[in-house]
Amino acid sequence: MAALSANSVTSAKSDKSGNSAKQLLNQLAREEQRRFRLAVASGLLAGAFTWVQMGLFAWCVTALIVDSQPLRELSPLFALWLLILPLRGLLTYLQETLSQQASLAIRKRLRQRLLHHMIALGPVRLSGYHSASLSYQLVEQVEALDGYFAHFRVQLWLATLLPLGVFVITLRQDWLAALFLALAAPMIPLFMALVGMGAERLNRDQFAAVARLSGHFIDRVRSLTTLQLFGQTAQARESVWAASEGYRTRNMRTLRLAFLSSAVLEFFAAVAIAVVAIYIGFGLLGYIEYGPSDELTLFSGLFILLLAPEFFQPLRSLAQHYHDRAAALGAADSLVNLLAEPPPTTRTGHTPPVPEAPNTLIALQNARVSHPERGVVLGPVTLSLARGETVILTGASGSGKSTLLQLLAGFVDPGEGSRLVASDVRFAWMDQRPLLIQGTLAENLRLAAPKASDEALHQALAHADLSDLVSGLPHGVETSISERGVGLSGGQAQRLALARVFLSQAPLVLLDEPTASLDEHTERAVMQGLEALKREGRTLVIATHHPALKALADRHWHIEHGDLYSAQGQEVRDDPA
Amino acid sequence: MTPPDTLFDTLRPWLSALAKRRARLWLGALLMALTLFSALGLLAISGWFITATGITGLLLAAGVAASLEVYVPGGAIRFFAVSRTVTRYVERLYNHDTVLRLLSDLRTQLFGVLAGLDSRTLAKRRASDWLNRLTADIDTLDSLYLRLLAPPAVALVAILLLxxxxAIFVPRAGALLAAVxxxxWLWLxxxxxRLGMAASERHVHQLEALRSRAIEQLQGLAELEAYGSLADHRARLDEIEMRLQHDQRTLGRLSALGNALEGWLVSAATLMTLWFAAQAWQAGTVSGPVMVMLVMAVLAMNEALGALPASFTWLGATKGAAARLNQLNAQQMPTNTEVSQPVKNAxxxxxxxxxxxxxxxxxxALxxxxxxxxxxxxxAITGASGSGKSTLAALVSRQLSPTSGHITLGGVPLAQWPEDTLRQRVAVLTQQTELLDDSLAANLRLANPEADDAALWRVxxxxxxxxxxxxxxxxxxxRVGEGGRQLSGGQARRVALARLFLRDPDLVLLDEPFAGVDELTAQHLSNFMDSWLAGRSVIYLVHGLNKNAPLPPRITHAVALAD
Structure with a gap:
């Protein structure tokens, strides 16, 4: 019961966001309207050429059989037909490539938009998401829209317009035959709904089941070390098999029904063709004594018969692409949710005010950071930081240390308060998980200063106590650290980040727990590095637990439950400094 | 060591995996062929019927006494109309069942391969994007049959039969038709x-490059923004996207070209058949209805060839998936050399x-x-993370072979220990707690499948x-949830310890045994652990000895590993 009600809740929710997913898809499509229109036009024209071919075929047969014309006299007809063939090929090629171009352009634009939005959200808001799931949205879910734009959208128009064309032509030949098709016509929305429901349900069920099954498999693979250690790999293998087979039997039950919907479409198509064929045959024999059948000729009979499959073909193609629509809606749904999250106001084209005192690098006035679920997490805080100062920031984990650093960096909003920054202050940032990009050591260093000379790189490495390591490498700074820092230990990565700080020359350095989880050797190296930075005259704010770092500090801030105190126990917001 | 790279060599292991289901595959292909022949039959007989009735109608109108047997062709038309639907439905159902069976086969087979990887390879593979690609690769291969094997085979048979x-009626047309x-078919x-191979093989890698650049950009946003290098990094991302889209455009154009050629081919074949059949009709060797029937049958070949170009343009993706999975085979741990001397204890x-x-x-690493x-x-072996402690644990539990040097356990070279005995005699608490998304009992019973409920409660x-x-x-x-997520870190750690206590090993390796456990509980655990460890040899792997964190019981001596 619980599962049932939960299900209905999610479906109600997905109905609502399903609308905005559709809106997103339509909005994206509008940007490529021209290409889509051209693609539909090409598809229609290609369809029309198919009809012409059918007409030529019926004409030739009639000319041969009824009018007993010699084949040679028909060669102009054959020549015309030959001419049409490449034209029709060109048109289908155009239809496909135009909608593919549209799809490529849409995906590129959407990816830019998402990336822009993610950057606007900033590192703090993004930390609420798993980076793997964000990159999944940016890569896979954008790709998942391909089928919808490259196939479905154009095919939907063709499936509406081409059958209409066939109907009109048939009507001119024989209204009763057209009536047979027309009788199938009201069934068409029904087919579409059936196929759609089948495909959508299939897609949903399939997706959930596949996710569960992959989950089981991945779970076992992730635990393989433990399974090996307990000698349980053979049993786990059995369980992978059992889960797969269980999934198969359950899934086949769903498929039996889901395939039925497209079988209905096939059935009507086949029966309509058969009925038309038999009607025409009997009509030509003169067995049917009512209606227009006595006007039927071999030409019109053959022509109608040849056109009848073309009445259903666009629909069958559409049915094949229906899963593209479901996949796109699913992806769009998740993207809409991400795009709906408003970025912090300070991060969208806002220049912070400049503090009055010339020696002040950065200042906060009544700044407050609140979190939708946890309420106010920091502040109100008023402080100012002078050039060249070194400040140690302490506090229990979760007290708001990192939030204060993020506030100083401008990653979060100061609420009703304000953040004042001396003009063109650049800052360096280092936290416990330094960024390592795929590429060489040099490329990783130059993130901080793209134009730094090799000499500057080596100097920075020396400051971070990495010279020995790098000089021991055959390719030196050109050694590549591929696959997310494979080859570097945690401590080495931390020191690389420190080298970047040195290289950056940024006057303000914000450090979040720079020595956490390092061994004593690395810890010492990092501490010496920080001292060197201080000597260079840089302004340092260091959030840390580490007692030894206090010796460096000119000032000491302490945070308790989001309130800031100076080391003397006086609240900083009352501090005139 | 270099993996084979010809298409056939790459696919061979997977083709032979499919071959185990040979009977099902043949039957599935037969159903596919029946569906195709029904469609072909429906069009051909209808064409024959209408022409025949048309001619008879003309004769009747001209006052010539003529008759046409209408019930057999009428019945045939109805039969094909129904059989096309039924065979199509049965075929889809049956072949999807086959694909799912293949999926079970391949997953299980692959799991066996993964179980033979060493701990280093596995550790690298723990990342979820790798696992997702792995499952995607298997999915690519399980549709090998449905997209790349059965349809071209059925199409070829249809071409020959048609x-x-x-040829029975118009030999020259038959021969030319076969040739064209x-x-x-070869082109499609x-x-x-061949044309799409390189681009479609690259596609997965480009997606992956895009994904990992995107992760860099998002995870490193703070640093990139601070250093003002967002735009620089963004340019790298854009460049990868550009290459990806370039290949996608190439592949899209190729498959559009293939589709256009396919349409042209069938139409041209139809036209050609009409020309020769008309000649034969005028020479009096075939009747009018047969002439139309032959042409209509050729026209229906669209159904057989239509799906081929798109599937084959993307063949490289399947090849790439197979090649990646083949590589895993090459990374297998060497199996232990057989025992030359009896093992006693560890x-x-x-x-x-x-x-x-x-x-x-x-x-x-060491x-x-x-x-x-x-x-x-x-x-006690001490050292910071990255100093080689986990490498040491993997060496001792034989999940990794040393680059050089010797390890002996109980006086016998470690490599010579039989797998089962080694697992019984040596127990390891890994640094990372791994729990299955299963029940608490199932997780505990990993250590000892025979343990009864009382034993589980005891530990x-x-x-x-x-x-x-x-x-x-x-x-x-x-249920403990995915990766034990329903438990707190400390609870998960204790479940892992409880699991260990279900065993009776000689040598115990404990990697940070109290990680994530509060001090009071650690003290309590330490007491029981001390008594359980009595009489066993123990290696503790810890961060350091002078830290505030609680230390495991009764360390006899210590070795420090340098970073």
Missing amino acids: SGGV LILG TLGQA HTLTLENVHVHYPGALQP TSLSLTLNPGERL LKNVDLAEWANTLPQGLKT
Whole structure:
């Protein structure tokens, strides 16, 4: 019961966001309207050429059989037909490539938009998401829209317009035959709904089941070390098999029904063709004594018969692409949710005010950071930081240390308060998980200063106590650290980040727990590095637990439950400094 | 060591995996062929019927006494109309069942391969994007049959039968038809595959490059923004996207070209058949209705060839998936050399000049490490993360082979221990707690499948979890969630410890045994652990000895590993 009600809740929710997913898809499509229109036009024209071919075929047969014309006299007809063939090929090629171009352009634009939005959200808001799931949205879910734009959208128009064309032509030949098709016509929305429901349900069920099954498999693979250690790999293998087979039997039950919907479409198509064929045959024999059948000729009979499959073909193609629509809606749904999250106001084209005192690098006035679920997490805080100062920031984990650093960096909003920054202050940032990009050591260093000379790189490495390591490498700074820092230990990565700080020359350095989880050797190296930075005259704010770092500090801030105190126990917001 | 790279060599292991289901595959292809022949039959007989009735109608109108037997062709038309639908439905159902069976086969087979990987390879593989790609690769291969094997085979058979059938009536048309359609078939399969091979093989890698650049950009946003290098990094991302889209455009154009050619081919074949059949009709060798029937049958070949170009343009993706999975086979741990001397117990351990250097790493993970552990000793090995502690654990539990040096366990070279005995005699608590997304009981029973509920409750009591487990409505049947997410870090750690207490090993390796456990509980655990460890040889792997964190019980001596 619980599962049932939960299900209905999610479906109600997905109905609502399903609308905005559709809106997103339509909005994206509008940007490529021209290409889509051209693609539909090409598809229609290609369809029309198919009809012409059918007409030529019926004409030739009639000319041969009824009018007993010699084949040679028909060669102009054959020549015309030959001419049409490449034209029709060109048109289908155009239809496909135009909608593919549209799809490529849409995906590129959407990816830019998402990336822009993610950057606007900033590192703090993004930390609420798993980076793997964000990159999944940016890569896979954008790709998942391909089928919808490259196939479905154009095919939907063709499936509406081409059958209409066939109907009109048939009507001119024989209204009763057209009536047979027309009788199938009201069934068409029904087919579409059936196929759609089948495909959508299939897609949903399939997706959930596949996710569960992959989950089981991945779970076992992730635990393989433990399974090996307990000698349980053979049993786990059995369980992978059992889960797969269980999934198969359950899934086949769903498929039996889901395939039925497209079988209905096939059935009507086949029966309509058969009925038309038999009607025409009997009509030509003169067995049917009512209606227009006595006007039927071999030409019109053959022509109608040849056109009848073309009445259903666009629909069958559409049915094949229906899963593209479901996949796109699913992806769009998740993207809409991400795009709906408003970025912090300070991060969208806002220049912070400049503090009055010339020696002040950065200042906060009544700044407050609140979190939708946890309420106010920091502040109100008023402080100012002078050039060249070194400040140690302490506090229990979760007290708001990192939030204060993020506030100083401008990653979060100061609420009703304000953040004042001396003009063109650049800052360096280092936290416990330094960024390592795929590429060489040099490329990783130059993130901080793209134009730094090799000499500057080596100097920075020396400051971070990495010279020995790098000089021991055959390719030196050109050694590549591929696959997310494979080859570097945690401590080495931390020191690389420190080298970047040195290289950056940024006057303000914000450090979040720079020595956490390092061994004593690395810890010492990092501490010496920080001292060197201080000597260079840089302004340092260091959030840390580490007692030894206090010796460096000119000032000491302490945070308790989001309130800031100076080391003397006086609240900083009352501090005139 | 280089993996084979010809298409056939790459696919061979997977083709032979498919071959185990040979009977099903043949039957599936037969159903596909029946569907096709129904469609062909429906069009051909209808064409024949209408022409025949048309001619008879003309004769009747001209006052000539003529008659046409209408019930057999009428019945045939109705029959094909129904059989097309039914065979199509049965075929789809049957072939999807086959694909799902293949999926089970391949997953299970692959799991066996993964189980033979060493701990280093596995550790690298734990990342979820790798696992997702792995499952995607299997999915690519399980549709190998449905997209790339059965349709071209059925199409080829249809081409031969159709040309043969046409040849019976008009030999010249039949021969030409066979030549044109077979050439076309070769183009639509092999030709398209060849043109699309490089781009479609690259596609997965480009997606992956895009994904990892995107992760860099998002995870490193703080630093990139601080250093003002967002735009620089963004340019790298854009460049990858550009290359990706370039290939996608190429592949899209190729498959559009293939589709256009396919349409042209069938139409041209139809036209050609009409020309020769008309000649034959005028020469009096075939009747009018037969002439139309032959042409209509050729027209229906669209159904057989339509799906080929798109599938084969993307053949490289399947090849790439197979090649990646094949690589795993090449990374198997060497199986242990058979025992040359009987193993007794695992109370003593010696490492002699052991050296480990992972391929691609900047520095060796362990350099000339030698140590001896005597019965009953408790050796603490200290060092920061990255200093090689986990490498040492993997060496001792034989999940990794040293680059050089010797390891003996109980006086016997470690490599010679039989797998089962080794697993019984040596127990390891890994640094990372791995719990299956299964019940609490199932997770505990990994250590000892025969343990009864009483034994499980006993070890839970030993780790101070019995009271908590008692409050759970489902008790031991409570599911722990993916990776043990329903438990706190400390609880998960204690479940891992409880699991260990279900075993009876000689040598125990404990990697940060109290990680994530609060001090009070650690003290309690330490007491029980001390008594359980009595009589066993122990290696503790810890961060350091002078930290505030609680230390495991009764360390006899210590060795420090340098970073």
